[in-house]
Amino acid sequence: MTKPAASPIDKSFCQACTVRKRAICADLDEQEIAALNSIGRQRKLSAGEQLLWEGEDAVLVANVIDGVLKLWTGTADGRQQIVGLVYASDFIGRPFGATTPYGVEALSEANVCVFSRKEFDTFAREHPRLEHKLLERTLAELDRTRKWMLLLGRKNAEEKLATFLIDMSERLVEPGSNPLSGEPLTQFELPFSRQQIADVLGLTIETVSRNFARFKREGVIDLPSRREVHILDRAALEAMAG
């Protein structure tokens, strides 16, 4: 149910949303966005908070407004693999499906715009432009995921870590802040712990640490603090990435 009169400065309304033009809602008109707004609500997650659990009923889907979240699965004995990372404007959850295929957990503080999965499904089926956006996003995500399989299956530790750093430098570009969009960063703050990096790359924390130390020793990167990375020699890093 739409609120009688949403204030123009109502932060919960889509109009004020920072990802309005980048998320899957981008192509919707005023009327459609109002309808979508009426079934969604904003939710704040703190770092480490889990939004969805693998195997549970697929109750909700969401858009990421800001923050970084991980998608993960694991084996019975506790080994964990991060199978995806989602950033502002990305979509979360499994529309048109009965169960959630992997856990979703916030790595940083994050804001998401959540919908009941069933209501979202119905809305999506009635709005082909939305479904089209979702399709394009899903196809792109599938491409990215498959590319990552080459890393997991065939690259060694050095190549994995170098690829990871290059990838981060390209993805952590603040979309609004940087006018030369597309330019990779030479310094950035990792939103991940060493363990999380290990879980993305299919390595152990020790191997990640040792290779970071080596990259630093060789002058390829600098590590001013635990989570800060400066890329000193991008060409070398790219060569290492294979």
Added chain:
Amino acid sequence: MTKPAASPIDKSFCQACTVRKRAICADLDEQEIAALNSIGRQRKLSAGEQLLWEGEDAVLVANVIDGVLKLWTGTADGRQQIVGLVYASDFIGRPFGATTPYGVEALSEANVCVFSRKEFDTFAREHPRLEHKLLERTLAELDRTRKWMLLLGRKNAEEKLATFLIDMSERLVEPGSNPLSGEPLTQFELPFSRQQIADVLGLTIETVSRNFARFKREGVIDLPSRREVHILDRAALEAMAG
């Protein structure tokens, strides 16, 4: 342009297509299917023949009518990773994209129904039911792919091979032939060489061979010939898969 009067026994026409009810065309009506038929054509591939090359312009998309194909990427120095396997009724190619993200090669003799990517894109955008089918398929494929990342990143050789055999026994079920659909097979013929299995699992051919030999020695499976597999103790195999 539709041919003046397609014969009812014209094998090239969608009506006669064996995957008519399972591929993404399933929800199209007579008129729509005729329009789609007019922009597609059937093509036969022999084993080992490559249909699409990684990095080239995305010129075509296709439906698989029968046969098995692999999707693959590799590193500059020749290491290869199979990032997907496609069977009858699956969709191939990258709609709404400029370049083909990975190579597509037939593993067995195969028949595919190919479309110009641009013509397909246009048709899809005009037919939301088709786009919806494609979306559901892509979402399912993404789930499957992410599940495979756990195998590549965190499982050891024994777990990888056991998982692979379980997966094959579930996927190689002939859709029409078996009335109890969903029942996994206890014996089947692998459409892959040892090298291809290695490239799916991120292992070497020797490790695959040694583990097959061990599984056989332990009485979990039997290998009557190079490509035939009998599962003798499914429970044990599932336990090994982790």
Added chain:
DNA sequence: AGCAAACATTGACCGGGATCAAATGGCGGC
């Protein structure tokens, strides 16, 4: 049938990354 080439198995050895363990460092709370 006989041959060659491709494919697969088996063996010996090695090394990269995992594992186990200990030391170090950074950060929040008081």
Added chain:
DNA sequence: GCCGCCATTTGATCCCGGTCAATGTTTGCT
């Protein structure tokens, strides 16, 4: 500032799976 906790680094050792090499087995061709 000091303390305690936890993340990270560093070190020592081990072992799984890769590499190299030789042998065995299909398969297809003439």
